[in-house]
Amino acid sequence: MKMRRKSDLPQKVCVTCGRPFTWRKKWEKVWHEVRYCSDRCRREKSRSADSKKP
Helix, strand or coil: CCCCCHHHCCEEECCCCCCEEECCHHHCCCHHHCCCCCHHHHHHHHHHHHHHCC
16 A cells, blocks of 8 residues: 555644544545544533533
């Protein structure tokens, strides 16, 4: 397999922080489900959703 440049990989924008992040090999099979750039952003999103509940 030929090496790819990081700039050639697909990108998405994180739902929590709004920063762009790049495809990773560990996300290969679930790339369509990935919404957050890191575990920290995933935790922060659920924490902010909990604080909005009355």
